[in-house]
Amino acid sequence: MSHLDLPLWAAVPAALLLVGGAVLTLLGAVGLLRLPTFYERIHAPTLGTSYGAFGIVLASVIVFSVSQQRPVLHELLIAVFITVTTPVTLMLLGRAALYRDAPKGRQGPPQPPT
Amino acid sequence: MSATIMGVAIGLAQLALALAIVLATMRLILGPRAQDLVLALDAVYVHTMLLFLTLGIRTGTVFFFEAALVIAVLGLVATLALAKFLMRGEVIE
Numbered sequence: 275m276s277h278l279d280l281p282l283w284a285a286v287p288a289a290l291l292l293v294g295g296a297v298l299t300l301l302g303a304v305g306l307l308r309l310p311t312f313y314e315r316i317h318a319p320t321l322g323t324s325y326g327a328f329g330i331v332l333a334s335v336i337v338f339s340v341s342q343q344r345p346v347l348h349e350l351l352i353a354v355f356i357t358v359t360t361p362v363t364l365m366l367l368g369r370a371a372l373y374r375d376a377p378k379g380r381q382g383p384p385q386p387p388t
Numbered sequence: 389m390s391a392t393i394m395g396v397a398i399g400l401a402q403l404a405l406a407l408a409i410v411l412a413t414m415r416l417i418l419g420p421r422a423q424d425l426v427l428a429l430d431a432v433y434v435h436t437m438l439l440f441l442t443l444g445i446r447t448g449t450v451f452f453f454e455a456a457l458v459i460a461v462l463g464l465v466a467t468l469a470l471a472k473f474l475m476r477g478e479v480i481e
Binding site: 276277278279280281282284285286288289290292293295296297299300302303304306307312315316319322323326327330331333334337338341348349351352355356359360362363364366367369370371373374 | 389390391393394395396397398400401402404405407408409411412414415418421422423424426427428430431434435437438441442444445446448450453456457460461464467468470471472474475
């Protein structure tokens with residue numbers, strides 16, 4: 275008997291959330307590698323910090339809550355922390371990139387189609 | 389039965405996250421300019437934190453949760469400091 279011997283109604287959603295979150299994070303990493311310019315690449319890893327982190331954290335909450343038979347919610351702290359801090363850091367990084375690109379006449383962010 | 393489902397799911401998740409770390413490291417090696425390196429380092433931090441959470445689900449201890457929280461805070465501070473350095477040329481003015 276390990277702590278992973280959950281009832282089936284808890285194991286299936288936890289497994290789906292875990293695999294879904296990890297695959298979305300992998301897609302974000304593929305985008306980080308494949309997209310052509312920096313201003314497009316900066317969007318890709320946020321797939322992992324939003325949906326990926328939420329999926330894995332929710333799976334962890336389900337597993338620990340069911341196996342210990344009490345609400346275990348401290349993993350949500352990580353999800354809230356990541357969701358709040360990632361936009362701040364990436365906005366600062368994007369502004370720094372714009373500032374570095376401006377005087378050299380390099381190509382800025384791609385313009386939206388008109 | 390459900391232990392098998394969870395074991396397979398955790399294995400797949402760990403494989404996907406490890407592959408994500410490899411891809412982000414490739415961007416860290418290739419990245420043409422400094423902001424690409426900072427972005428890739430931030431991605432490596434986040435993926436490592438998610439890998440620690442998955443490892444915590446596999447072992448069933450709270451130890452990895454605390455390690456993941458520390459990694460998240462350190463990643464935030466590192467990325468903020470590097471972005472500030474790229475912007476202004478020094479971290480603390």
